[in-house]
Amino acid sequence: MIRTIVILLACYLAWRLIRGYLRKKQPTRSMPEGPRGRIDDVMVKDPQCGTYVARRDGIVAKTPEGELVFCSPECRDKYLSEHGRSEG
Ligand SMILES: [Zn+2]
Incomplete structure (x- = not known):
């Protein structure tokens, strides 16, 4: 009787671990929808200081020239202030 309970408990814990692992693998971050679909790890050049930054980690600004x-x-x-348009 106790063995059954222990086995059930072990199964339950294993199931929880697997579920937690699967959930971690799926990114929950919601991306803004765009015509080009989902872009995750594209490196983009910061036009201000010239640093390359991952698109999803960077600050996206909508300008008349584009994103x-x-x-x-x-x-x-x-x-934006140097280009005289700070709307948004
Ligand atoms: Zn910068």
């Missing part, structure tokens, strides 16, 4: 990716909000603000 630009910056390494930090500071760079984005600088770029």
Whole structure:
């Protein structure tokens, strides 16, 4: 009787571990929808300071020239203020 309970408990724990592992593997971060589909690990050049930054880690700003990716909000603000358009 006790053995059955122990086995059931072990199964339950294993199931929880597997579920947790599977859930971790799936990214829950929601990406903004775009016409080009999902882009995850594209390296983009920060037009302000020239640093390459992963698109999903960068600060995306919509400008009249298109979507630009910056390494930090500071760079984005600088770029937008230097280009005279800070709407958004
Ligand atoms: Zn930068």
